[in-house]
Amino acid sequence: MLDIQNLVAGVEGKQILNGLSLRVKPGEVHAIMGPNGSGKSTLAGVLAGKEGYEVSGSLMFDGKDMAEWSPEERAQAGLFLAFQYPVEIPGVSTANFLKEALNAIRKARGEEPVDSKQFLQLMKSKLALVEMDKEMARRSVNEGFSGGEKKRNEIFQMAMLEPKLCVMDETDSGLDIDALKIVARGVNSLRGEQRSFVIITHYQRLLDYIVPDHVHVLYDGRIVKSGGKELALELEEKGYDWIRDDKQPA
Amino acid sequence: MSEDQKILDKVTQSEYKWGFESNIESETAPKGLNEDIIRFISEKKNEPAWLLEFRLKSFKAWQKMKSEPAWANIRYTPIDYQDIIYYAAPRKRPQLNSLDELDPEIKSTFDKLGISLEEQNRLANVAVDAVIDSVSVKTTFRDELKKQGIIFCAFSEAVQEHPDLVRKYLGSVVPYTDNFFAALNSAVFSDGSFCYIPKGVRCPMELSTYFRINAAGTGQFERTLIVADEASQVSYLEGCTAPMRDTNQLHAAVVEIYAHDRAQVKYSTVQNWYPGDKHGKGGIFNFVTKRGLALRASKISWTQVETGSAITWKYPSVILKGDDSVGEFYSVALTNNMQQADTGTKMIHLGRNTKSTIISKGISAGKSNNSYRGLVRVSKQAEQARNFSQCDSLLLGDRCGAHTFPYLEIHNPSARVEHEATTSKVGEDQIFYCNQRGLSTEDAIGLIVNGFCKEVFNELPMEFAVEAQKLLAVSLEGSVG
Numbered sequence: 016m017l018d019i020q021n022l023v024a025g026v027e028g029k030q031i032l033n034g035l036s037l038r039v040k041p042g043e044v045h046a047i048m049g050p051n052g053s054g055k056s057t058l059a060g061v062l063a064g065k066e067g068y069e070v071s072g073s074l075m076f077d078g079k080d081m082a083e084w085s086p087e088e089r090a091q092a093g094l095f096l097a098f099q100y101p102v103e104i105p106g107v108s109t110a111n112f113l114k115e116a117l118n119a120i121r122k123a124r125g126e127e128p129v130d131s132k133q134f135l136q137l138m139k140s141k142l143a144l145v146e147m148d149k150e151m152a153r154r155s156v157n158e159g160f161s162g163g164e165k166k167r168n169e170i171f172q173m174a175m176l177e178p179k180l181c182v183m184d185e186t187d188s189g190l191d192i193d194a195l196k197i198v199a200r201g202v203n204s205l206r207g208e209q210r211s212f213v214i215i216t217h218y219q220r221l222l223d224y225i226v227p228d229h230v231h232v233l234y235d236g237r238i239v240k241s242g243g244k245e246l247a248l249e250l251e252e253k254g255y256d257w258i259r260d261d262k263q264p265a
Numbered sequence: 266m267s268e269d270q271k272i273l274d275k276v277t278q279s280e281y282k283w284g285f286e287s288n289i290e291s292e293t294a295p296k297g298l299n300e301d302i303i304r305f306i307s308e309k310k311n312e313p314a315w316l317l318e319f320r321l322k323s324f325k326a327w328q329k330m331k332s333e334p335a336w337a338n339i340r341y342t343p344i345d346y347q348d349i350i351y352y353a354a355p356r357k358r359p360q361l362n363s364l365d366e367l368d369p370e371i372k373s374t375f376d377k378l379g380i381s382l383e384e385q386n387r388l389a390n391v392a393v394d395a396v397i398d399s400v401s402v403k404t405t406f407r408d409e410l411k412k413q414g415i416i417f418c419a420f421s422e423a424v425q426e427h428p429d430l431v432r433k434y435l436g437s438v439v440p441y442t443d444n445f446f447a448a449l450n451s452a453v454f455s456d457g458s459f460c461y462i463p464k465g466v467r468c469p470m471e472l473s474t475y476f477r478i479n480a481a482g483t484g485q486f487e488r489t490l491i492v493a494d495e496a497s498q499v500s501y502l503e504g505c506t507a508p509m510r511d512t513n514q515l516h517a518a519v520v521e522i523y524a525h526d527r528a529q530v531k532y533s534t535v536q537n538w539y540p541g542d543k544h545g546k547g548g549i550f551n552f553v554t555k556r557g558l559a560l561r562a563s564k565i566s567w568t569q570v571e572t573g574s575a576i577t578w579k580y581p582s583v584i585l586k587g588d589d590s591v592g593e594f595y596s597v598a599l600t601n602n603m604q605q606a607d608t609g610t611k612m613i614h615l616g617r618n619t620k621s622t623i624i625s626k627g628i629s630a631g632k633s634n635n636s637y638r639g640l641v642r643v644s645k646q647a648e649q650a651r652n653f654s655q656c657d658s659l660l661l662g663d664r665c666g667a668h669t670f671p672y673l674e675i676h677n678p679s680a681r682v683e684h685e686a687t688t689s690k691v692g693e694d695q696i697f698y699c700n701q702r703g704l705s706t707e708d709a710i711g712l713i714v715n716g717f718c719k720e721v722f723n724e725l726p727m728e729f730a731v732e733a734q735k736l737l738a739v740s741l742e743g744s745v746g
Contacts, residue, residue, distance in 0.1 A: 063701050066693075086700035095701075102698040106716030115712060116702035123703065155716065172702065 016041045016180055016211040017062075022072035024054075024061045031057045033236035034072070037213075039180070044212040046222055046247060049233030050255040055215045056099060058233070059184035062213070063096040064089045077179060090116075091123035093179035097169040097186050104156040109168060110138060112156045113175050120176060141174040145201040163194030170201040181205070182213045187221035199224030219251035234258050293483065294352035300324065303452055306352050310421050310455075313428060316435075323441035323451030330445045333552075337607040338636040338668055339576050341513075341550065349515055351453045353483040406470065414463040417472050420488050423459035430461055434492050438521035438558045438584070446517040446552040446578075450486045454519065457487035462497035462528070471726055473502040484515040491521070493528035493563075500531040502729055511547040513575060514539075522557035522565055526587065529564045530557065533725055535733055537740075538573035543631070545603030548575025555579065561587030561616070568724045570733040571598040571608060572740045580638065582611035585619035585647075592621040595721040597733070599714075599740055600633030600665070609639035609670075614650040614680070623654040626718050629665035630741060636668040643680040650680045658688040659717050661710070661741075711738035 017039040024032040031054045039045050049055050061068050064086040074082045081089055104112065118128040129137070138152060145167040157165050166186055173181055183202075187195055202212070202225050214225060222230070222244065230246040231238045232255075239258060240246065250257070294305055303324055307317040333344070410417050416427060423431050441451035458474040476487060493499055516538060524530050532555075541548025551574035557565035567581035577600075583592030594610035612621035621641065629635040635658065643650045658667035669686050691713050699709030715722070715734050722730045 063697075065697055086697060087703055087705055090701050090703040098698065098701075102692075102694050104695060104698070104713055104716055106719035107712055112699075112702070112712065115708065116699075116704055119705070119708060120703040176702065 016043075016077060017213070018073070018075040020073040020075075022058075022061065022070070022074065024057055024068045024070045024072075026057070026068055028069075031236050032061065035233070035237050037231065037238060039211045039213060041179075041211055042206075042208040043229065044206065044214065044225065044227045046214045046216060046227040046230045046244075047233050047238075048216055048219070048230060048247060048250055050217070053233045054236040055217070055233060056184060057236075059096060059099070059182055059215055062089075062182050063094065087119070088123075090176075090178075091120050095173050095176055095178035095181045097166075097173060097181065097183040099185040099188060101157045101160075101165040101169055103158045103160075105158050107156050108153050109156050109171075110134075110152040113138070113152075113172060116172075117176060137175065141171060144174050144204050145171045146197050147171055162189040163191060163197075166190055166194065166198055167201070170198050170205075174201065174205055179209065180211050180213070182215070184215050185217060186214070187216055187218060195221065196224060219247045222247045232258055292354050293350050296350050296482070297347040298324075298349070298351055298453065302351055306453060306455060309352065309354075310424070312424060315432060316424060319435065319441070320452050323448050324453075326442050327445065327448035327452055330448060333445050337578055337638070338634065338670070339578065339605045339607050341576055341605075344513075344515060344550065346449075348482075350483040351486070352455055354455070410468070410470075413466050413469065415466060415468055416459065416461040418459055420454075420457040420459045420490065423490075427459070427461070430492065431459065431490070434490055434521065434523050435488075436521075438523055438556050439519050439554050444554060447519050447554040450488060450517050450519045450554070453484075454486045454488040457489045457518070459489075460491045460499065460501065462493045462499045464494045465496045466494075467497065468499040471500050471502055473504070475504050482512070482514075484517065486516075487518045489518070489520040490523075491530060491532070492523045493525060493530045495525045496527040497525075498529045500726060501533065502726065503532070503534045504537070511542070513541075513548060513550050515550045515552070516574075517552045518554070520553070520555040520581075524557060524559045524563035524565050524590075526561040527563055528560075529566075531566045531568070532557075532581070533729055534567075534569040534571075535729060535736060536569065536571045536573050536577070537736060539575075540573050540602065540604050541575040543602040545575070548604070549573065550576045551579065552576075553579040555581035556611075557581075557583045557592070559583055559585050559587060559590035559592060562589040563587060564591040564593070566591075566593040566595070566724070567610065568593075568595040568721065569597070569608075570718075570721070570725070570736065571596070571606060572736055574606075575604060577604075577606040577608050579608045580610055582613065583621065584613045584615065585621065585650075586615045587619075588616040589618045590616055591619070593724075594621075594623045594625070594639075595724045596625045596637075597628070597718045597721045597737070598626070598635055598637075599628040599737060600630070600635045601740060602631040602633060604631075604633040606634070607636040607638055609637045611640040612642070612652060614641075614643040614647040614652070617646070617648040617650075619647055619650050621650075621652045623652070623656070624720050625654075625656045626721055627656070627658045627667055628661070628714055628717065628737075629658070629667050630661035632664045634666040634668070636670060638670040638672075640672040640674070641682055642674040643677050643682070645676045647677050648679050650677065650682075652680075652682045654682075654684045656684075656686045657717070658686075659714065660688065660690045661714075707738075707741075710741055714738075714741065 019037045022032050022035040061070055114134050121128055147167055227244055230242055232240040294302055303320050439447050441448050460472055462468055522530050538549035538551055559565045565583045571577050585592050592612050598606045598608050600606050610623055623639055625637045627635040627637055637656045641652045656669050660667055667688055671684055695713055696706055696709045714737055722733055725733055
C-alpha cells in the first residue's frame with residue numbers, strides 16, 4: 016500500500032526527516048510514535064504532499080510513484096490525512112464540503128457524481144459511526160466546533176471518502192477520554208483488508224483503543240526501533256529517554 | 266513570490282466570458298453633449314414636452330455641478346463627457362408581437378448570455394425586459410401581468426402609455442439635483458424599465474431587466490422606476506454584461522423605488538459589466554444612483570452581487586420615511602486584477618420604529634481595491650430606530666486592498682445601532698485542507714469565497730443565487746489544471 020524508502024525532507028534548508036523507510040501492507044495498522052521535534056508532523060505533511068518541503072527519496076503509493084503528485088491527486092488516489100489542527104471554513108456546511116470533495120474524487124476516477132439522495136443516505140450511515148447528528152453536518156466546516164468535535168469530524172470525513180490509506184496526525188491530542196473512545200470506535204469500524212492506517216502519535220493512550228499491528232519509534236527524523244503493539248507499552252513505561260540512551264537502527 | 270501568491274495568481278487571473286460583440290446594426294447620435302443632443306434624444310423617443318423640460322433642467326443642473334464627486338476611494342483618468350455617444354439603439358426596432366419577429370442577432374445575443382427570452386422563463390417564472398445599449402428590445406409576459414393590473418414595460422413605452430404615472434414618480438426619490446451622475450442621467454437617460462404594482466397585488470413572477478451594452482463608444486444611461494402601491498409585493502432582478510473593449514465606457518444609471526404603505530419590494534442585482542483586462546485597460550465605469558423611499562410599514566430590500574466594472578460607485582439606499590418601515594442591504598462585491606469598487610448603502614431613518622440591516626461582503630483579489638462606504642443616519646424624530654451592520658472583507662493575496670468607511674449619525678438617543686466588521690484572508694492552510702480532500706485549488710477558492718458570501722446569497726431568489734455562485738467562481742477562475 017505504502018512504501019517509503021530513504022525519505023529525506025526539510026524546510027528552508029533545515030533537514031527534518033533523515034532517511035526514513037516504512038512499508039505498510041494493505042489492511043495493516045502502523046503506529047508511529049515519537050517525541051516532540053522528531054519529525055512526526057513533517058511526515059504527515061510530506062505524505063499528503065503539502066507544499067514548502069524539500070523532499071527526496073522514494074514514495075510509492077499503491078504501486079505508483081506519488082512523489083510528484085499534487086495534494087489533490089494523492090487524495091483522489093485514496094490517501095486521507097486526518098489533521099492535527101482541522102481548518103475552519105466559514106459558510107460552507109460540512110455536508111456540502113464533503114459532497115464537493117466526494118464528487119471531485121469520483122470525477123478524477125471517472126465515476127458518476129452521487130446525487131443528493133444517495134449522498135444523504137451515505138452521510139446518515141457514516142455520521143452514526145462517530146456519534147454525530149445531522150445538525151453537525153449542517154454547520155460550517157469545523158466552525159465553532161470543540162476540539163473533540165473537530166477530531167470526530169475528521170473521522171467522519173474519512174468514513175465518507177473511503178480512502179485506501181488513512182494517515183492520522185496526532186488525532187488524540189486535545190481529546191478527553193470519551194471523545195477518544197468515540198474516535199477509536201469510528202476508526203476500528205473502518206479497518207478492513209484493503210484499508211491501511213498510519214497513526215502518528217506522541218502518547219500510547221490512543222493505542223489502547225486502536226490496537227496497531229506494528230509500532231515504530233521516530234527519532235531524529237528516522238525510524239530507530241520497530242516492534243509489535245507491546246513496544247508502545249514499553250515506551251509509555253520508560254519514556255523516550257530510553258530510546259535516546261539506547262539508540263539502535265530499526 | 267510566495268507559493269500562496271503563485272496559487273492565487275493562477276486562480277485569479279481569469280478571462281471575461283461575456284466579452285463578445287454582437288453585430289447588431291445600431292443608430293447612434295453624434296458624440297458629445299449639449300442641448301441639441303438632449304432634444305434629439307427626446308424627439309427620437311417622441312416625448313411629451315414636460316419630459317423634455319425635465320431633461321433640460323437636469324442638464325442645466327449638471328452643468329453647474331462641474332465635476333464628479335471626489336470623496337470616493339477610486340482613481341481614474343478624467344472622463345471626457347464630450348467624447349461619449351449618448352444615444353445608441355438597435356436599428357431594427359419594430360413593435361414586436363412575438364419573439365419570432367425579434368432580430369435574430371439580438372435573440373442570439375441573449376441566448377449566448379444564457380438568457381432565453383422564451384419558454385425557459387415561463388418555467389422559471391421570470392418576466393424579462395431586455396435592454397440593449399439604450400433601448401428596450403423586448404419585454405416578455407406583459408399581457409399576463411396586465412391581467413392583474415401590473416405594468417411592466419420599457420421606460421419609453423411607459424412614457425407614452427402611462428404618462429401620468431411616470432410624471433408623478435419620476436425624480437420623486439432621486440431628484441435630478443441629487444448628484445453629478447444622477448443629474449447627467451436625468452438629462453440623457455434613454456430607456457430602462459418601468460414597473461407598477463397596483464394596491465394589494467402580489468406580483469406572481471419575478472420581474473427582470475437584462476442590460477447589455479453593445480455599441481462602441483457609447484454611454485449607457487438607463488432609468489428604472491418601480492412603484493409599489495399599498496400592500497403590494499414585487500421581486501425584481503437586474504443583470505448586466507458588456508463586450509470587452511480596451512476603452513472605458515460610462516454607465517450611469519438611476520433606479521428609483523417608491524414603496525407605498527405596507528408594500529414590499531425586493532431588488533436584486535447581479536452586475537457583471539466588463540471589468541477591463543488584468544492590466545486595467547478598458548472596462549465599464551459604473552456610477553449608479555439607487556434609492557428607495559419606504560412609506561409606513563413598507564419594506565425595501567436591496568441585494569447586490571457586484572463582480573464586474575473597472576470602477577463601481579454605487580450606494581443603494583433606503584429612506585425610511587414611514588413609521589415601522591424596514592430597509593435592508595445585502596451586498597457581495599468582488600474585485601480582481603485592477604478593479605476598484607467603492608460601494609455600500611445609506612439608511613436614513615426618519616420614521617419611528619424603523620429598522621435597517623446591512624450585510625456587506627467584500628472580496629479583493631489581484632491588485633484591486635474594495636471599499637465599503639455606508640451611512641446610517643437616525644434623525645431626531647426617529648424614535649426607537651434600530652440598525653445592524655456587518656461588514657466583512659476577504660483578501661486573496663497580499664497586493665489587494667480592503668477598506669471600510671462606516672458613518673454613523675445618530676440624533677435620537679433611543680436608537681440602537683450595532684456595527685461589526687472583520688477582515689480575513691484566504692489561507693494556504695484552508696486551501697491545503699480542501700486539496701487534501703480531493704478538491705483542486707480553483708474549486709477550493711470558489712468554495713471558500715462562496716461560503717464567505719453565504720448570508721447574502723441566501724437573500725437572492727433561487728435561480729439567481731446559483732448564477733451568482735457560478736459567477737464568483739468564474740470571476741476568480743484561472744488556469745489551474
